[in-house]
Amino acid sequence: MDTSTHGGVEQYNAKLMVTFCLTLVLFLIEVIGGFVSHSLALLSDAAHVLTDLLSTALTWYALKQTQKPANRGMTFGYHRASVIAAFGNTGTLILLSFWILGEAIVRLFQPEPIAFSTMIGAAGIGLLINLIIVFLLTRGEANLNIRSAILHFIGDAAASIGVITGAIVIHLTDWYPIDPILSVMIAFLLSWNARKILKEAIHILMEGVPKEIDPLDVIEELKTIEGIRDVHDLHIWGVSDEHVAMTCHLVIQPTMTIEKAQHTLDGATELLRSKFNIGHPTLQLETESHPHHEGLLHGENAADPPHAEID
Known part of the structure; x- marks a missing residue:
């Protein structure tokens, strides 16, 4: 889909509105579930979901900005708004990964018991919601801004799978260090996924030649x-x-x-x-x-x- 057309923009506006509502529900579920189950992995994922809320709002705002016509002050229009949003989205992912890493190191030395049913239930709902959001946003072509938002939710889905796996391991073995270990894996996953789009956004902001053109x-x-x-x-x-x-x-x-x-x-x-x-x-x-x-x-x-x- 070409998001430069009015129909494409309206379709993505509707998708982003649904995405925001689903993400808000997921955030509340994971925060409550994380505190009740004492799971750092679940709370880490909830923190990531909070950045998803912000990135979804930023993505929507940038999409609206790109439709504004050029004027005397902005002769190229507002197309770079989507690139700046992508830069901000991926930048928050990398900063968040460092926060999760720090919390995981502390929890490795001070493990806490985990409530299995609450942890796996919240993570299961999170996985379902994230898969629905990814399905919505990947229907049709997407610009750099939308792709950075999709990366957020793919990372969330992978994190939910990790939390579910960790809950099962803890339930079967009582090995609680798996929870902070999973948090470290989530942190690396987030930063790795953000790296490519961040480099692409920086390349555009530096007015580099598009990679497909020699x-x-x-x-x-x-x-x-x-x-x-x-x-x-x-x-x-x-x-x-x-x-x-x-x-x-x-x-x-x-x-x-x-x-x-x-x-x-x-x-x-x-x-x-x-x-x-x-x-x-x-x-x-x-x-x-x-x-x-x-x-x-x-x-x-x-x-x-x-x-x-x-x-």
Whole structure:
């Protein structure tokens, strides 16, 4: 689904509203269950669910912001709001993992008895709710913002499975250290899941080249258009994970007519849109005699790096 369309936005708004309500119910269940059962793993997961509540609200807010039109103060619009939300969501996951790790270390040296039925019951409800939420949010395509929210709930589902497993082990063996050990595993799971999206969000905020685009390929394709002799001062960056912008100078033949130059410009714009999904290209036409300062990439220097790696 393309969330840039009105129908897509409304559909995701409804999904996020349902997600928020289900997450609130889950938070209350796990907090009560964690205190009653004395389970750190369950309370750790409840703390994570609290960040899910915040991230869901942030995701919804960012989705609304991206639909606001561009204006004199924000000429690119508000598309970066979704990237900032993804950055915030994954950042809270990493901070939360450190908190859980600290609490787990304390509990390793001071284990507490666990109420089996309460622990497994709350975790079972949590698993069911998280699976419903993941199912809702994964229907159709999702931008970076939605994907970061999905990661939150996948992590919750995995954590619930861990808590259920721990409750069974404690019930069968009376080995209570499994509870903080599971908390440590949950912490590592959260931080690992957040790492990739956090790197992608940072890459966009640093105006890096989208990983699916090789600037050298862009240069070579543009030079196949009749009348374009060279390309320089090329800059490509993601406004968001769905919108790509680009600027460059196209060197054309000095004898080219205005009509032919316009035709060349139209052909270059269409090529960038169709082949590279660059929706906002800004192209400057000039002749070889026009002085210019080279940017990072240009058409004659094959030694330039193709693009920054973010994987």
